Amino acid sequence: MNINYDYITYDDVLRARREMYERAYEKHATNSILNSARDLFSQGAFDMCINICKGLLDTNDPKQLYDAKKLIALSYYSKQDHANADEAFYDLTINSTNSDDYFNAVISAALNKNFDRSKALFEVALEKYTHHGTQKNMPSVQLILHYMITLITVEEFELAKEQFHLLKEIYIKVKNTDEKFLRSRALEPIERFLELSTPILQQYSEDELEIIYDALHSNIDEAGKEKVEDYFNSIVK
Structure with missing residues (x-):
């Protein structure tokens, strides 16, 4: 007869209960x-x-x-302790699949002027949202917008330009500039997007602005064309 050495004694039961408590x-x-x-x-x-x-x-x-x-x-x-916030939010991204964790880390790194980290995390944040995003997460277009705004805040205009052009291409792709339609896709009204982008657009020459204007104006609906015209007329003297 084989002896079972794995039997549970009363002391074992008490010990397990105590550990549970x-x-x-x-x-x-x-x-x-x-x-x-x-x-x-x-x-x-x-x-x-x-x-x-x-x-x-x-x-x-x-x-x-x-x-x-x-x-x-x-x-x-x-x-507003950006250095410690940068490290603390970065720590939260380790083993995380939540795009919001990466979004917070992106913004904190940018505010800390840790641009290489913020750019790398930004790519991961978009990837995490694509594969794991839910309705509770910030939509990717809002992530791009707020990253752009943060980069403007710290005057990192070259990187901010990249986010501007990403968003510009999205507006061109959807074409429809009806505010309700855009809101349903987490996009700002086109005039609001352009207003927020003003510090970036001020970095371009008139010739470059004309190219940006033409790209938007020729690829959106009639209501949007009028809004784009009004905006560019207000910044180009």
Whole structure:
């Protein structure tokens, strides 16, 4: 007769129950601390929120670890501590398939003038949205727009031009400039897109602006043509 050495003793049962209770207590305690950190964040007490969340970085619960790291990143961002926000949001992208994590990292890297990182992450963010995006995620066209706006903010116009031309090609492709139609596709009204792009367009010569104008004007509907004409007339003297 074979002896089963894997039998469970009463002590084993007690030990398993005790470990289960300890894990449950730890999880409950961590959730309570996270809730306190969230309250501090909402109150603008960012340094306290960061300190509390740093104390949770040794948790074994992946969800709680993610939440703690994200609160740290958001707190640094809210403090306009771009260097630490850049690193904290970049850390969140490790093993992530959530395009929003990459979007946050793109923006933070750009604000930190870490342009090589922001550009590399931008490509991954678009790829993650294509393959894993849901209705809860920021649409890719909004990602491009906000990246462009951020690059304008830090006066990185060459990289901002790339985002402008990506969006310009999207407007050309959809052709329809009806505001309701564009909104349903997460696109801004074309006049709003052009207004936001003004600092970029001011970098071009008149000849270059004429090429951009012709590309848009000849490929959109009649209502859009009028809006494009009005805009370019306002910036070209």
